[in-house]
Amino acid sequence: MGIRSVLLLCVFNFFSVDGKVSDPLPAEFLLIVDKMYGIIYRTDTTKYNYVNISLQDDFIPDDIDYDPIDDVIFAANRTHIISLSISGERQTTVRAFNTEANIIGIAVDAASRLLFYTDMGNHVIGVISLATGSHKTVFRNVERPGDIVADPINGNIYWSERGSSQITLAMSSYVGTNRTLVEQNTIEDPYFLYYDPMIDLDFKDGVLYLCLSEHSRIRRINANGSNGQIIYDNEQEEDGCSITVEQSNIYFIFGREIKRLRMDGTGEATIPSDELTDPIVIHSHSNSSRARNGCSDGRGGCSHFCFPLPGGSVMCSCPDFMTLLPDHQTCEGSSIILITTNDRSGIYAMDPNHDYSIEIPLKKIEKPHAVSYDPINETIFWTDIKLHMIFSATVSGRKERIIRHLKVNSSPQGIAVDETSRLLFYTDKKYGIIAVFSLDGSLQKVIVRKKLEEPEAIVINPVNGTIFWTSFGTYGRIETANYDGTNKREIINTGYVKPSGLAIDVTEGVLYWCIASGIYKADINGANRQIIYKENIATFQRIAFYESHLYFTSPSHRNVMKSGTDGGKPKQFGPTTSGDIVDIHVFKGADTKGINGCSNRSETCSHFCFPRPGGLKMCACPDGMSLQSDGRTCQTGVTSLPPDYIMSTQSDLPSHDIDGSAVRLNVLQTAVGSLACLLAISVLFNVCFVRKNKRMRPEERKKEHYATLVSREEEGGQNRRVSESINNDSL
Secondary structure (H helix, E strand, O other): OOOOOOOEEEEEEOEOOOOOEOOOOOOEEEEEEEOOOOEEEEEEOOOOOEEEEEOOOOOOOOEEEEEOOOOEEEEEOOOEEEEEEOOOOOOEEEEEOOOOOOEEEEEEEOOOOEEEEEEOOOOEEEEEEOOOOOEEEEEEOOOOEEEEEEEOOOOEEEEEEEOOOEEEEEEEEOOOOOOEEEEEEEOOOHHHHHOOOEEEEEOOOOEEEEEEOHHHEEEEEEOOOOOOEEEEEOOOOOOOEEEEEEOOEEEEEEOOEEEEEEOOOOOOEEEOOOOOOOEEOOOOOHHHHHOOOOOOOHHHHOOOEEEEOHHHOEEEEOOOOEEEOOOOOOEEEOOEEEEEEOOOOOEEEEOOOOOOEEEOOOOOOOOEEEEEEEOOOOEEEEEEOOOOEEEEEEOOOOOOEEEEEOOOOOOEEEEEEEOOOOEEEEEEOOOOEEEEEEOOOOOEEEEEOOOOOOEEEEEEEOOOOEEEEEEEOOOEEEEEEEOOOOOOEEEEEEEOOOOOEEEEEOOOOEEEEEEOOEEEEEEOOOOOOEEEEEOOOOOOOOEEEEOOEEEEOOOOOOOEEEEEOOOOOOEEEOOOOOOOEEEEEEEOOOOOOOOOOOOOOOOOOOOEEEEEHHHEEEEEOOOOEEEOOOOOOEEEOOOOOOOOOOOEOHHHOOOOEOOOOOOOHHHHHHHHHHHHHHHHHHHHHHHHHHHHHHHOOHHHHHHHHHHHHHHHHHHHHHHOOOOOOOOHHHO
16 A cells, blocks of 8 residues: 555444443544554544554554444554554454555444455455454455445445546445446546545445545445535645544545535534644444444354345355355365465465465464365464474464474474364474374374384375375385374385375375376275376476365476376466475365264263274373273373473463464563664654655655655565466356
């Protein structure tokens, strides 16, 4: 977003949905952001007494909105959406976006517990559930989405789009259907195309209000696009504008003045704002605090997203990479491809049925390697070979946690999740072990460590409770064992060629593996070995199986490659990534539920449950415990771990919940010292900048500001990593 040197305004009627007044806040107030210092001010609408709401970490919002149910302000800058209490406390990250993001507008539907946003950098309109934290992409390939508002009664969103010479106002349902053009406005001076028009909605009367910086105009138009008219025009040109609807008034900003106007365009009045240095306008719609719809009570019975419909009915919807069950209320995991890359942005989620990907926004990531998925909790797991840790997070990037802190110099190369038995397996190439954890990381058991040379890729058969892995020491091989490490044996010998990738078709009982120059397959017992595809150059690195197709990574491609299991020529699949692809995992819907002996929880194991063939199971104990005579309960015993390989348990870690408020002590101490220094520099810079700004003539300031806007726009286009290629109308 271009820098907007104008005032940001929000107006709210602070009545909650149940009609109670939140004391000691005034019944009506404005929220104003000072762009220069990154401060949110709150002021009443009678005496205009300003109250400072400080932001942490030098966060300067470009847009804000307010949730009257939880008394929370939501603020967005270019790459983050945060929440904070109305008093400025409890500032947390709602969603972190990739470096190409450019969040322009946000809109809260408090009744439905939803937050919509526009991302001009990635050309996306998305929605976040404030109740579950889930994320859903509403539209892709929106050229330049700008401001956005939500209609909580009818379940529609309205947003602006910038063209080469026009500002377009569009609308659709919350789920992305019925996309319609509402209005277009021609902009004569291209300078003003870099100022997104701000919009707000009087949903009671179905009227939109649009402010345009060029000529400082305010337009009123019916939500269906009819009866458009100019209700304010002062014939001046200002750097940006903002507008918000409150009761029977419109509050708007042009330049550095806050004004109030009746909805018919009469009664213009100026609001005192002498305390503001360099304010910019924040769009909000306070009247949504009084809205009720079918989603107001219990999310309408929906498991994830509840979208209101006219007449009080609702429609349940699902996050990205989940599908709605026949009950039309519950979502379950659908097919998903996960890939890791060797740059810090790291992990992408792809739809195997459509040619697009989403970068998962993660905070703690250095060198991600292996990746796997738990569809029950919508959770990804990955290893980081630089940090020597195993992490987890939801597909939307929330609840990021350290699952396991491994020994220094460990090299976790492979990872596999059994979602039915609630187990996570991983290989450590450096220490030559295979271990199993509970999915929360609280339990561990080293199951294979003898005569194990450099284990890497690992896959599982959750039906029979067996694991398969590749290793390369004196020679390359594929080995197998039961979940508890028994019956370990070699099934495939690849000679002096390293097997780098491994995949399994559990239904047909087939293993697929790749070496640098070819892809092979065999039965899971190692018989009927065949070559599928051969290359003369090093092409294949990791491999995954999904519905009669193989997906693989290559050191020579920054794309996933796809081919049939019959040996067809590989083709490029999905968009290009910014870094080289390291690992790939494909999950085929929720097709493994209830398939093994650990599915029945009526007779539970105290710690580990390992499935066995024929629907049977066996209980097992973590390292340091032994199984009692009942065959289900573990008791404390002598650890069986080698003394040089003791991994940190959860209680050993200072912090697991990777959040803006959870910081390791040593990092915090370093940051405090650095912050003091930076604060002094920042104050000096701001003083100089303000003085310079005051000395500049309006024409000079406009030229400098325009150059900054163009530069940031071009920079955003050059930095964009992942091209979105799915058509919006197909969603």
